[in-house]
Amino acid sequence: MNNMVVLPMVIPILTGILLVFFRRYVRIQRWLSMCSIVITICISIFLLHHIQSAGILRLDFGGWKPPFGILFVADSFAILLVTTTLMVTAVCLLYAFHSVDAKLEQLFLYPFVFFMIAGVNGAFLTGDLFNLYVCFEVMLLASYILAAIGGTKKQLKESIKYIAINVLSSWLLLVAIAYLYGTLGTLNMAHLSVRIADVGQTPLLTVISILFLIVFSLKAGLVLYFWLPGTYSALPTAIAALFGALLTKVGIYSLFRIFTLLFYHEPMITHTIMGVMAGLTLIAGSIGALAYKDLRQIISFNVVIAVGFILVGLAVSTPEAMEGSIYYLVHDMIVKALLYLIGGTVISLTGTARIDRMSGLIGNYPLLGWLFFIVMLSLAGIPPLSGFIGKVLIGKGAIDTGHYLLTALAIISSIFVLYSLLRVFLHSFWGETIISIEDETPLKKGWIIPCVLLTAGTVGLGLGTEFLSPYVRDAAHTLMNPHVYIEAILDGNSP
Amino acid sequence: METLIIILAGILVMIATYLFLSKNLIRVILGSAIFSHAAHLLIITMGGLKTGSVPIVGEKPIAYTDALPQALILTSIVIGFAVTALFLVLAYRTYRKVGSDQLDGLRGVRDE
Numbered sequence: 129m130n131n132m133v134v135l136p137m138v139i140p141i142l143t144g145i146l147l148v149f150f151r152r153y154v155r156i157q158r159w160l161s162m163c164s165i166v167i168t169i170c171i172s173i174f175l176l177h178h179i180q181s182a183g184i185l186r187l188d189f190g191g192w193k194p195p196f197g198i199l200f201v202a203d204s205f206a207i208l209l210v211t212t213t214l215m216v217t218a219v220c221l222l223y224a225f226h227s228v229d230a231k232l233e234q235l236f237l238y239p240f241v242f243f244m245i246a247g248v249n250g251a252f253l254t255g256d257l258f259n260l261y262v263c264f265e266v267m268l269l270a271s272y273i274l275a276a277i278g279g280t281k282k283q284l285k286e287s288i289k290y291i292a293i294n295v296l297s298s299w300l301l302l303v304a305i306a307y308l309y310g311t312l313g314t315l316n317m318a319h320l321s322v323r324i325a326d327v328g329q330t331p332l333l334t335v336i337s338i339l340f341l342i343v344f345s346l347k348a349g350l351v352l353y354f355w356l357p358g359t360y361s362a363l364p365t366a367i368a369a370l371f372g373a374l375l376t377k378v379g380i381y382s383l384f385r386i387f388t389l390l391f392y393h394e395p396m397i398t399h400t401i402m403g404v405m406a407g408l409t410l411i412a413g414s415i416g417a418l419a420y421k422d423l424r425q426i427i428s429f430n431v432v433i434a435v436g437f438i439l440v441g442l443a444v445s446t447p448e449a450m451e452g453s454i455y456y457l458v459h460d461m462i463v464k465a466l467l468y469l470i471g472g473t474v475i476s477l478t479g480t481a482r483i484d485r486m487s488g489l490i491g492n493y494p495l496l497g498w499l500f501f502i503v504m505l506s507l508a509g510i511p512p513l514s515g516f517i518g519k520v521l522i523g524k525g526a527i528d529t530g531h532y533l534l535t536a537l538a539i540i541s542s543i544f545v546l547y548s549l550l551r552v553f554l555h556s557f558w559g560e561t562i563i564s565i566e567d568e569t570p571l572k573k574g575w576i577i578p579c580v581l582l583t584a585g586t587v588g589l590g591l592g593t594e595f596l597s598p599y600v601r602d603a604a605h606t607l608m609n610p611h612v613y614i615e616a617i618l619d620g621n622s623p
Numbered sequence: 624m625e626t627l628i629i630i631l632a633g634i635l636v637m638i639a640t641y642l643f644l645s646k647n648l649i650r651v652i653l654g655s656a657i658f659s660h661a662a663h664l665l666i667i668t669m670g671g672l673k674t675g676s677v678p679i680v681g682e683k684p685i686a687y688t689d690a691l692p693q694a695l696i697l698t699s700i701v702i703g704f705a706v707t708a709l710f711l712v713l714a715y716r717t718y719r720k721v722g723s724d725q726l727d728g729l730r731g732v733r734d735e
Contacts, residue, residue, distance in 0.1 A: 258695055265702045272709055276716075284717045285729045288648070291710050295655045296643070298706075302662040302699055309692070310669030 132175060133187040133202045136210045136249040139168045144242035154233045158225050161238045165218045172211040176599060179204055184606065184616035186255065194255075194617050195319040201255035201617065205454065205603035209252050209381060212458050215585070216373045216465045217245050219578045223469055224366035226574025227476070232278055232364070240277070241370065244270035251378050255617060257308065257315045260382065261301055264347070268294050271375060274367050275359065286362035293355040297346035304339040311336065318617035321389050321610055329393035337391035337398050341405075344386070348379025350439055351405045353432045357416065360431065361424030361481075365472025368424070372431050373465035377457060380438055384453070387442060388607040395445060403443035403534055409436030410537045414544035423481045423556075426548055427464075427471050430507065433541050434460045440531075440538050441522045449525025450604040455596075456518030459589055463506055463515065466582035470500050473575045474556060478563070483552050488561030492568045495576060497557040499583050504553060506586045508546035514589035628668045635661035648714045648724045652707065659703040663696045 143164040150156045179185060185202040188194060221241065228237060247267025254260050272294075275287040309315060311332060312323045324333060342352070349356045356376070360368055383402075391398055413433035417426055438460065441453030473496060478486040490497035506513035509520075519542065526535040563569075589596065606612050635657055642654030670692030676684030678693070718724050 258698070262698060262702070265706075269702075269705060269709070272706075272713075276713055279716060279720070281720055284713065284720055288713060288717055288729060291706070291713065292643075292651060292655070295706060295710070296658070299655075299658045299662050302659075303665060305695075306662065306666040306669045306692075309666070309695075310671075315691075 129178075130185050130187045132171060133185050133200045133253065135171050136168055136175075136214070137200075137246050137253065139164055139171075140242040140246040140249065144239040144246065147239040147242065148236060151234055151236065154230060157233065157238050158221075161221055161242065162218070164242075165214060165221065169211065169214045169218065172207060172214055175202055176204065176207045176211055179207060180598065180602065184613065186617060194619075195314055195316045198259050199255045199316070199617070200253045201317075201613070202253060203603065203606045203613065203616075204599050205384070205607060206252045206381075208454065208458060208599055208603055209377070209461075210249050212461045213245065213248055213252070213374055213377075216461055216582075217241065217370065219581050219585075220366050220370045220373070220465060220469070222581070223369065223575065223578040226572055227366055227472070228364060229278070235277060237274070237277060240270045240273050241367075244274065244370070244374075248374050248378055252381060255317050257305055257317060257320065261298070261305060264301070264378070265298060267375070267378065268298065271371065274370075275363060277367070278364065280362075282362045286359045289355055290359040293346065297343055300339065300346070301343045304336060304343055307336045307339065316617070317385070317389055318614045321614055322618065324390055324393070329391060333391065334394050334397055337386070337394075338401065340386050340391070341383070341398065341402065344379045344382045345405060346379075348376045348383065348439075349409075349432055349435050350379075350383075351408050351412070353409065353412070353435070356432060357425050357428035360428040361422065365468060365476070368472065369465040369468035372427070372468050373461045376431060376435055377461055380435060380457065383439065384442055384607060388445075388450075389610050389613060392445075392610065399443050399445055402439060403531065406436045406439040406443050407534055407537045409433070409439070410541040414541050414548075417544060417548035418551075421482050421484055423471050423475060423483055423552060426483075426552060427467050430467065430545060430548065431464055433545055434464065437519075437522070437538055437541065440526060440534050443534065444522070444525045444529050444531055445608075446525040446529055447604055447608050448521050448528070450607050451600050452518045452521025452523075452525060454518075454600045454603050455593070456515070456522065458596075459506070459514040459518055459586065462582055462585045462589065463503060466499075466503050466579060466586065467507070469575075469579050469582065470496065470503060473571075473579065474500075476575075477569050477571065478556075483555040486556040486562060487559035488557070488563075490557040491561040492563050493571050496571065496579070497553075499576075499579050500549075500553060500557065502583055502587070504546065504549040506590070507549065509542055512587070512590050514586045514593075516590060517593050624672045625668055628664060628672065632661045632664045632668065635664065646726045648718070648726060648729075651726070652710050652714060655710065656703070656707055659699070659707075663699065666692045666696050666699070 147157050187200045189198050244267055247263050250263035272291050275290050276283055314320055346352045413429050416429035420426055438453050438456050441449040475481050506515045509515040523535055639654045639657035642650045670689040675686040675688040678687045678690035721728055
């Protein structure tokens with residue numbers, strides 16, 4: 129039973145290896161990848177249900193008991209994110225089938241997507257700090273290649289910067305792990321948590337925790353987001369959607385794990401710094417989203433704003449805000465993928481990324497226009513859609529603890545999100561049409577169906593909040609009470 | 624001994640940071656390689672440099688050195704190799720395509 133925990137990582141790896149052999153047979157590649165991802169989604173949904181009754185699952189590799197071996201831990205938070213990751217990937221693959229050049233498909237595009245997914249899922253599930261580093265590298269190496277695949281001038285220029293910044297942040301992660309091992313002598317997260325609680329969080333440990341904060345901020349784009357908009361706007365649409373939906377979220381997940389499980393003793397220092405960083409991210413992201421006329425840049429800065437917003441929940445750290453952050457994390461993965469897909473579709477329909485060079489698209493493509501409208505409302509947090517509940521809970525948590533400035537920034541940033549996307553909507557969808565009916569590019573079914581699926585996802589998530597709430601509550605409960613996690617791992621025999 | 628190695632690691636970090644901030648792409652890659660050397664030295668030092676036998680069970684000494692940091696370093700060296708190899712190839716491709724190995728030439732394209 130517990131062995132199933134490893135499947136969300138192992139199935140993508142095996143699929144990726146298998147796909148390498150079918151390089152020239154694009155049709156087989158597509159069918160294989162779709163089948164394997166659907167199977168993995170079913171497994172992860174089953175796991176999500178199973179955790180509700182059986183509690184946190186763990187898998188000790190090789191039968192070594194926890195502090196000594198590597199292990200995978202599946203709590204509601206991790207599995208919720210794994211499930212969302214896989215669903216978003218399935219939709220992005222569907223979009224990729226119809227939008228990516230046949231040449232790229234034969235250049236191992238799908239194997240690398242699967243290797244990246246394996247890394248992402250591994251990072252969500254692991255219970256060991258060094259294993260987290262390795263999973264990050266699995267994810268990043270695949271993403272370097274996906275960033276440069278095709279080899280256009282713009283992609284090459286941007287991927288050089290992307291690799292450089294990630295090499296640096298991986299190095300910092302390694303240094304932080306070295307310091308932590310030198311101080312506490314273990315790498316298992318639950319065991320680390322016990323040892324930190326034993327010795328108390330000394331200033332030395334707080335410094336190490338800030339090092340971790342810097343590392344994962346670089347990965348997630350919290351304040352240190354300068355590499356993000358350029359890189360993400362150079363990518364092909366389907367890949368940009370995957371990056372925007374998944375990669376920063378792994379950094380956010382790691383921040384949540386580290387600061388709820390390990391370093392939760394000195395919130396006055398660490399969580400205050402985090403709050404300041406989240407506030408700065410919100411401001412900078414909002415300015416960036418308004419400053420550009422390039423559709424891709426606007427979307428990329430919206431990713432940055434969302435990172436700041438989710439981290440407000442962690443900085444506040446009440447059970448309610450935590451729940452809000454989890455809702456918002458799931459919502460944001462779906463909606464950012466959708467936003468990139470719609471943006472990419474608009475760009476390939478009009479042939480330009482500048483919003484002042486297009487207008488009146490809604491006359492030609494009404495469905496696409498209204499989908500964009502729904503996404504816009506969902507991102508801004510209008511009630512029936514999925515962004516609402518997360519924003520309310522985070523806002524409530526921030527007000528309850530007296531973080532008024534952060535609350536104000538979070539709410540105002542929502543208005544900026546709405547404004548930046550409304551500007552896109554007014555410029556490109558409203559107004560005189562620039563494309564006559566005769567020479568409009570037909571909207572492919574393969575482009576619009578993934579968008580419809582994800583829109584259904586965001587509407588369903590908004591209406592079905594009741595359905596999702598037991599899982600989210602359980603996830604927040606585990607995050608707020610580290611002893612639940614520790615007892616599940618160490619069985620009470622902590623050495 | 625630990626102090627000495629840590630100072631050495633610090634010097635490596637200094638050199639690597641300097642290289643990382645230079646304008647030449649190859650220097651940046653060299654910087655990243657030196658960064659990883661520094662991290663590996665740091666990990667082995669953090670495990671403690673107390674004298675002990677090599678961690679092979681066949682020997683019969685009083686104490687072994689800590690085997691865990693060595694495994695960590697081995698893993699991270701391999702990862703570092705892979706990343707550096709990819710980085711070098713990508714730099715070569717970029718040089719061929721853009722025609723410059725100066726980072727000034729790699730400025731982003733604004734609004735197309």
